[in-house]
Amino acid sequence: xxxxxxxxxxxxxxxxxxxxxxxxxxxxxxxxxxxxxxxxxxxxxxxxxxxxxxxxxxxxxxxxxxxxxxxxxxxxxxxxxxxxxxxxxxxxxxxxxxxxxxxxxxxxxxxxxxxxxxxxxxxxxxxxxxxxxxxxxxxxxxxxxxxxxxxxxxxxxxxxxxxxxxxxxxxxxxxxxxxxxxxxxxxxxxxxxxxxxxxxxxxxxxxxxxxxxxxxxxxxxxxxxxxxxxxxxxxxxxxxxxxxxxxxxxxxxxxxxxxxxxxxxxxxxxxxxxxxxxxxxxxxxxxxxxxxxxxxxxxxxxxxxxxxxxxxxxxxxxxxxxxxxxxxxxxxxxxxxxxxxxxxxxxxxxxxxxxxxxxxxxxxxxxxxxxxxxxxxxxxxxxxxxxxxxxxxxxxxx
Amino acid sequence: xxxxxxxxxxxxxxxxxxxxxxxxxxxxxxxxxxxxxxxxxxxxxxxxxxxxxxxxxxxxxxxxxxxxxxxxxxxxxxxxxxxxxxxxxxxxxxxxxxxxxxxxxxxxxxxxxxxxxxxxxxxxxxxxxxxxxxxxxxxxxxxxxxxxxxxxxxxxxxxxxxxxxxxxxxxxxxxxxxxxxxxxxxxxxxxxxxxxxxxxxxxxxxxxxxxxxxxxxxxxxxxxxxxxxxxxxxxxxxxxxxxxxxxxxxxxxxxxxxxxxxxxxxxxxxxxxxxxxxxxxxxxxxxxxxxxxxxxxxxxxxxxxxxxxxxxxxxxxxxxxxxxxxxxxxxxxxxxxxxxxxxxxxxxxxxxxxxxxxxxxxxxxxxxxxxxxxxxxxxxxxxxxxxxxxxxxxxx
Numbered sequence: 001x002x003x004x005x006x007x008x009x010x011x012x013x014x015x016x017x018x019x020x021x022x023x024x025x026x027x028x029x030x031x032x033x034x035x036x037x038x039x040x041x042x043x044x045x046x047x048x049x050x051x052x053x054x055x056x057x058x059x060x061x062x063x064x065x066x067x068x069x070x071x072x073x074x075x076x077x078x079x080x081x082x083x084x085x086x087x088x089x090x091x092x093x094x095x096x097x098x099x100x101x102x103x104x105x106x107x108x109x110x111x112x113x114x115x116x117x118x119x120x121x122x123x124x125x126x127x128x129x130x131x132x133x134x135x136x137x138x139x140x141x142x143x144x145x146x147x148x149x150x151x152x153x154x155x156x157x158x159x160x161x162x163x164x165x166x167x168x169x170x171x172x173x174x175x176x177x178x179x180x181x182x183x184x185x186x187x188x189x190x191x192x193x194x195x196x197x198x199x200x201x202x203x204x205x206x207x208x209x210x211x212x213x214x215x216x217x218x219x220x221x222x223x224x225x226x227x228x229x230x231x232x233x234x235x236x237x238x239x240x241x242x243x244x245x246x247x248x249x250x251x252x253x254x255x256x257x258x259x260x261x262x263x264x265x266x267x268x269x270x271x272x273x274x275x276x277x278x279x280x281x282x283x284x285x286x287x288x289x290x291x292x293x294x295x296x297x298x299x300x301x302x303x304x305x306x307x308x309x310x311x312x313x314x315x316x317x318x319x320x321x322x323x324x325x326x327x328x329x330x331x332x333x334x335x336x337x338x339x340x341x342x343x344x345x346x347x348x349x350x351x352x353x354x355x356x357x358x359x360x361x362x363x364x365x366x367x368x369x370x371x372x373x374x375x376x377x378x379x380x381x382x383x384x385x386x387x388x389x390x391x392x393x394x395x396x397x398x
Numbered sequence: 399x400x401x402x403x404x405x406x407x408x409x410x411x412x413x414x415x416x417x418x419x420x421x422x423x424x425x426x427x428x429x430x431x432x433x434x435x436x437x438x439x440x441x442x443x444x445x446x447x448x449x450x451x452x453x454x455x456x457x458x459x460x461x462x463x464x465x466x467x468x469x470x471x472x473x474x475x476x477x478x479x480x481x482x483x484x485x486x487x488x489x490x491x492x493x494x495x496x497x498x499x500x501x502x503x504x505x506x507x508x509x510x511x512x513x514x515x516x517x518x519x520x521x522x523x524x525x526x527x528x529x530x531x532x533x534x535x536x537x538x539x540x541x542x543x544x545x546x547x548x549x550x551x552x553x554x555x556x557x558x559x560x561x562x563x564x565x566x567x568x569x570x571x572x573x574x575x576x577x578x579x580x581x582x583x584x585x586x587x588x589x590x591x592x593x594x595x596x597x598x599x600x601x602x603x604x605x606x607x608x609x610x611x612x613x614x615x616x617x618x619x620x621x622x623x624x625x626x627x628x629x630x631x632x633x634x635x636x637x638x639x640x641x642x643x644x645x646x647x648x649x650x651x652x653x654x655x656x657x658x659x660x661x662x663x664x665x666x667x668x669x670x671x672x673x674x675x676x677x678x679x680x681x682x683x684x685x686x687x688x689x690x691x692x693x694x695x696x697x698x699x700x701x702x703x704x705x706x707x708x709x710x711x712x713x714x715x716x717x718x719x720x721x722x723x724x725x726x727x728x729x730x731x732x733x734x735x736x737x738x739x740x741x742x743x744x745x746x747x748x749x750x751x752x753x754x755x756x757x758x759x760x761x762x763x764x765x766x767x768x769x770x771x772x773x774x775x776x777x778x779x780x781x782x783x784x785x786x787x788x789x790x791x792x793x794x
Contacts, residue, residue: 014672015669015672015673018665018669019669022662022665025662066501066502066549067501067502092503093496093503093504093505094496094503095495095496095505095559095560095561097561100470100561100562100597101468101470101561102494102560102561102562103494103505104494104495104496104504104505104506105505106505142466143466143468143494155496156503157498157503158498158503179744183505244737244740244741245741247737248737248741262429265425266422266425266426266429266659266662266663269421269422269425269666270422270662270665270666270669272418272421273418273419273422273666273669273670274669276414276415276418277415277669277670277673280412280415280673281673281677335647337647337650337651338650340643341643341646341647341650343643344640344642344643344644345640345643345644345647347639347640347643348640348644348742348745
């Protein structure tokens with residue numbers, strides 16, 4: 001049956017190649033599409049993880065709390081596994097004044113390790129090495145008309161600290177998002193505490209070594225282990241700490257499945273067309289086969305085999321081509337869009353260079369769609385073929 | 399006419415086959431209509447958000463302010479703007495400030511407006527959900543989500559501080575516009591207060607102009623020819639932030655994809671036409687021997703392909719426009735847009751997106767018919783052109 005189906009396919013090589021080409025193209029496009037989108041998604045989430053750490057410890061019910069006094073806490077000692085480290089962070093709003101100009105900014109106080117991480121973003125100058133030194137977002141520095149070596153004053157009234165603190169700008173940061181860059185003031189933790197909340201932090205960031213981006217299980221385990229040591233505090237995974245982003249993650253699979261489904265529906269309709277034409281051309285032949293004793297079920301099976309062989313072979317071709325392109329994408333790529341658009345995408349946290357990602361799940365999804373399409377498209381022509389009356393079919397004139 | 403009738407008869411000879419290939423064209427037509435409607439609807443929602451809520455249809459400011467939007471680069475005297483399409487003009491003064499409620503501190507851009515002038519070109523005054531719009535100095539109206547973040551209510555005081563001054567303002571209204579920038583970041587104060595907060599040296603930072611929809615870029619260009627040196631007008635598209643790139647990028651991505659969809663649909667049509675021609679080669683040979691030229695026969699094949707795909711196109715247009723009508727009158731994408739606004743509150747996205755419904759989409763979708771006819775001429779048509787009537791009439 002399989003050999004017969006294979007032979008039948010190559011009786012009309014033009015049509016088989018065209019239809020198969022469509023199947024291969026659909027599989028190829030789906031894989032490239034999935035690789036690109038997963039790459040973009042990963043880049044987006046990696047940035048989020050970099051900024052929040054794997055686990056974030058904050059005051060319990062922090063979402064409802066308004067003032068710095070309720071949000072700041074004295075950092076407890078945490079029993080962490082080897083390879084994990086904890087960093088205290090103080091964050092609060094302030095008005096940054098420089099001569100005649102002033103802008104609102106978020107002042108972030110970081111420990112030395114946190115400051116060292118800013119090195120990748122450093123556009124000019126150096127990292128703070130002493131109290132009273134600060135990093136300014138480049139856009140904020142431009143708005144305030146200050147440069148390296150200039151002095152700015154952070155004014156944050158109503159807190160627990162001094163409320164006013166003078167800093168010397170020692171470095172300028174280039175963040176992907178200009179709107180964040182325009183309100184970024186990074187200072188040593190002790191300075192931020194003096195300004196906003198002495199001896200306290202507004203969050204603890206726990207960072208772990210060697211964890212994959214979506215490796216949430218070890219985080220949940222660590223969270224559970226930390227719980228007894230967090231009096232009045234709560235630990236959240238980086239995804240829980242960003243609830244809106246967490247809400248998108250489950251939608252991702254559905255949206256991708258829908259997108260790929262749109263491609264495959266077109267491919268399926270074209271395949272159905274081809275199978276039907278193939279049936280129409282061979283009505284007399286099917287009639288003869290039925291007259292020679294082939295049951296309706298076996299005739300139907302023949303049509304299904306033809307469909308599955310066509311889809312299977314060309315899906316593998318598309319899969320091969322898709323994987324080859326994916327290997328290129330996995331090494332890093334830029335979206336084929338004008339530079340100005342790519343620059344604007346950075347404003348949403350999407351870097352210019354993305355890295356394609358395809359997991360077994362995406363490959364199985366695509367192949368599953370291909371097989372499903374092959375089966376569904378063969379259903380109607382197969383049913384028609386199985387119901388042909390031998391005598392009528394052999395007399396059939398197109 | 400007889401060629402058309404003949405082609406039509408041939409298309410109807412194989413109804414099931416025609417229906418199947420029409421299905422492909424229906425699908426592609428619906429996809430083309432829906433995607434163009436969605437993309438244009440998205441663009442329109444952005445234009446509306448920026449023109450009516452976030453910015454204005456056209457904004458005139460000093461060249462130096464566009465580069466460095468600090469109040470010190472604002473107008474010391476207001477320019478006269480004359481253009482027949484300018485329906486209203488109002489000065490605005492935007493400044494960066496610290497907002498302090500009894501519990502929280504937050505920064506933002508405060509917009510000083512003329513309360514009555516603002517009503518002539520912005521919808522923000524009409525979107526006050528609690529309290530009322532500004533009427534005198536000493537008052538402030540806030541975006542509802544910003545007020546929640548600041549934990550401030552109507553009737554309470556809000557301190558607005560800049561490096562040059564501070565004012566305690568009475569919150570008289572909260573705005574719920576369904577546009578991220580307004581709801582999450584809108585702070586509206588009287589122009590007089592804004593002048594005081596900026597140090598009193600400038601009257602306004604920019605002039606907002608109301609012009610008819612669709613004329614924004616043209617009016618901005620015309621104004622730029624006439625405005626004194628040092629002033630520049632920008633239309634709403636230029637005023638949009640990075641979200642414009644998302645719109646333009648989507649178009650660049652989806653339009654070629656639709657082209658590919660149309661090509662594949664045309665290939666399906668031609669594939670069917672090819673089988674149909676091969677089945678009827680003897681018929682074509684008879685027609686040719688009776689005097690019909692091979693080119694007319696090839697034209698008939700192309701016409702058959704066009705008619706078959708045309709049937710699908712008509713049904714697709716019917717379904718596609720019905721879908722567009724529904725999505726242009728019902729807030730189907732509301733939940734998706736609300737999530738997007740929460741994600742990107744400063745991007746100028748609106749909480750509602752209604753698809754556009756334009757007759758020109760039918761023209762775009764009709765390209766599949768032209769493409770089918772062309773491919774039919776090139777492939778099955780070639781079979782007819784290469785036909786040897788005597789051979790076929792002998793039944794070889």
